[in-house]
Amino acid sequence: MIQACIFDLDGVIVDTAVYHYKAWKKLARELEFDFTEEQNEKLKGISRMRSLQLILEWGGVDKTPLEQQELATRKNDWYVAMINGMTPQDILPGVETFLQQARAAGLRTGLGSASKNAGLILERTGLLHLFDAIVDGNTVTASKPDPEVFLQCARLLNITPAHCVVFEDAIAGIAAAKAAGMKAIGIGDPITLQDADEVIPGLDHMSIEKLKA
Numbered sequence: 001m002i003q004a005c006i007f008d009l010d011g012v013i014v015d016t017a018v019y020h021y022k023a024w025k026k027l028a029r030e031l032e033f034d035f036t037e038e039q040n041e042k043l044k045g046i047s048r049m050r051s052l053q054l055i056l057e058w059g060g061v062d063k064t065p066l067e068q069q070e071l072a073t074r075k076n077d078w079y080v081a082m083i084n085g086m087t088p089q090d091i092l093p094g095v096e097t098f099l100q101q102a103r104a105a106g107l108r109t110g111l112g113s114a115s116k117n118a119g120l121i122l123e124r125t126g127l128l129h130l131f132d133a134i135v136d137g138n139t140v141t142a143s144k145p146d147p148e149v150f151l152q153c154a155r156l157l158n159i160t161p162a163h164c165v166v167f168e169d170a171i172a173g174i175a176a177a178k179a180a181g182m183k184a185i186g187i188g189d190p191i192t193l194q195d196a197d198e199v200i201p202g203l204d205h206m207s208i209e210k211l212k213a
């Protein structure tokens with residue numbers, strides 16, 4: 001029986017992929033190569049440093065670890081400037097209703113995100129109070145598809161992994177949920193997320209009745 005819902009942030013609760021894309025594209029342009037939307041898709045669920053390394057590889061550019069740190073900081077400063085302007089209006093459809101329903105039904109709610117900016121986004125969108133536990137890029141050492149983020153979250157919620165369901169939009173996130181021994185509901189394209197137990201277009205297509213069924 002499901003006792004906890006664990007949510008990814010970017011692409012599930014809010015649509016921040018577009019901000020990540022703009023910031024990475026600006027960086028790529030400064031380094032004099034292009035960065036496409038298709039490439040951005042491949043970075044979903046992937047940590048900031050790993051994303052940068054992939055982008056540099058795609059652009060055929062070599063940078064020292066120190067230079068990589070500086071580039072990642074630069075990208076993040078632009079990204080933070082964009083998410084600082086987020087408001088509750090940026091919450092994806094159905095998210096608040098489903099979180100409230102889940103809590104009213106006695107389920108625990110957690111966040112399992114690769115982002116180091118998760119706290120800021122939840123604060124700006126006014127969603128912090130709807131989560132019993134938050135595990136993000138500041139606390140995990142191994143990023144998705146490693147199950148660490150979801151296992152840490154289940155531990156904080158005090159619920160065994162088999163009783164948790166994860167909502168994820170990234171292939172790496174679905175793999176992480178399955179590796180944690182949890183149910184995985186994909187948000188997005190059923191072909192891309194074929195390893196999920198079920199795929200829905202968004203949380204506005206989910207309800208407690210559906211979850212129980």
Ligand code: BG6
Nearest residue numbers: 010044045046048114115116117
């Ligand atoms: C994930 C996003 O949620 O967080 C990735 O899907 C992003 O695209 C990662 O790279 C890390 O985010 P941040 O905010 O720490 O740079």
Ligand code: MG
Nearest residue numbers: 008010011169
């Ligand atoms: Mg995501």
